[in-house]
Amino acid sequence: MKKSSDVAAGNSARREAMGGLAKGLEVIRAFSHDSPSLTLSEIAGRAGLPAATARRCLLTLSEQGYVMQSGRNFLLRPKVLELGAAYLDSMNIEMLTRTYLEDLASQTGDSAALTVLDGAHIVYVARASVRTLMRLEAHVGSRLPAYPTSLGRVLLAGLSPERLDRYFEQAEITALTERTVTDKARLRALIEECRRVGYSSVEDELAYGVVAVAVPVFDKTRRVVAALNSSSHSKKTTRARLAKERVPLLQTISSQISRELQRVPGLSLSAQT
Template sequence: MKKTARREAMGGLAKGLEVIRAFTYDSPSLTLSEIASRAGLPAATARRCLLTLAELGYVMQSGRNFLLRPKVLELGAAYLDSMNIEVLTKTYLEDLARQTGDSAALTVLDGTHIVYVARTSVRTLMRLEAHVGSRLPAYPTSMGRVLLAGLSPERLQEYFEQAEISALTERTVTDRAKLRALIDECRRVGYSAVEDELAYGVVAVAVPVFDKTRRVVAALNSSSHSKKMTRAKLATERLQLLRSVSAQISRELHRVPGLSLSAQT
């Protein structure tokens, strides 16, 4: 029985998983030789695994180094959903939702989209409801603009070269110069607020979440319905609370390395 199971095992899959596991909190960026050594694989095999993972969107290359991309989180989406990232969500996001009476979410940037890694809500605002693993375009969202503001100039330029930007509502900002100005403003003031740009009825304010080197690795938001709350009022009433919760989550992220690998260089 054991020999049969062994014959049916997929060696290539096992090697690919070993390559992913080579990355750690202390070593989020590795060279090919370092990955091969940590995974116990020949360099040529490790390279084939990395090229496959890169093609599938799980790994990216920056110079001689490789980094995991947030899409890796999708591999554990079921686990994350069942656990609901317990420490972060129950301790912080649920408290934030209760205090505001609305929803709260945590996202990371993956290419031209944001990916939800935690979310909680005390009410259903509308038909468009995100969940762990949901992907939304970055440009019309408060969290997306916060994450874009954390990019280097080179990465931001790459984003605008790759992003497909179109109007989702009559209020969606699609002019790239205006979007750059909004991202610059977000970087300057430390938050972003949007209203009716992703969908009618959605108003949200977001702040950055940092790793221990003050790199933006995630975005935290509080959202409501635009018929109940304007963008300006939302920012005025919730910005201080969001920043306080962000500081607490930033400290928690030091112990959750998987969420700090947004590859924003």
């Protein structure tokens, strides 16, 4: 049972929260790669806001340079990138990309990425590749569902039992290919296996042709704060072969990044609890 002081603190925090800011952020999140241009009614529906409230948010965002209007439609402006850039800058992500991910990509001849968990999705915070293998190739800031990816399963394996339960209660788990694992019991078993062996590998689950293996990145208290992967194309290798050849290399580089992250407190905010 919660203490009365805890309840009071929670109520106080809610009173201090800025509702307008939260609504403005929901308006920004209404836009996506598939829907870069939206009408007022579409934005209101996606953000779960009354049209009048969504309109006020759009006017404010427009005045601040984050949104522009073209006819009846609204679009995000490049200034929105500054919001994500502030987070990445605080992590000194350029250094991580240059010194470790590019080295990993060079050694393997494939792609390398560093991600964190955000709700039911993984978010790419660094990436390097010697070449583009497929159209699905992600970039910094890309969001993908966690459950069909090696990176996501590593991050889910770092969650506490309570948070993992909440994830399965809230996540929309659907088949993206014929090989996507959607059975929750099987997914839990795969996540538990990842926790036990220290890595996760997938093939053709996110998209056909994508084969990848990932390992966790830890903070100084051994909490999982990020995931590091190496991905290739199934025409070049198999899931088992990729894991056998690259897990030791990934674990070595993960240890190096983990040591670096002790000097980057910003990333600890994504630690799993």
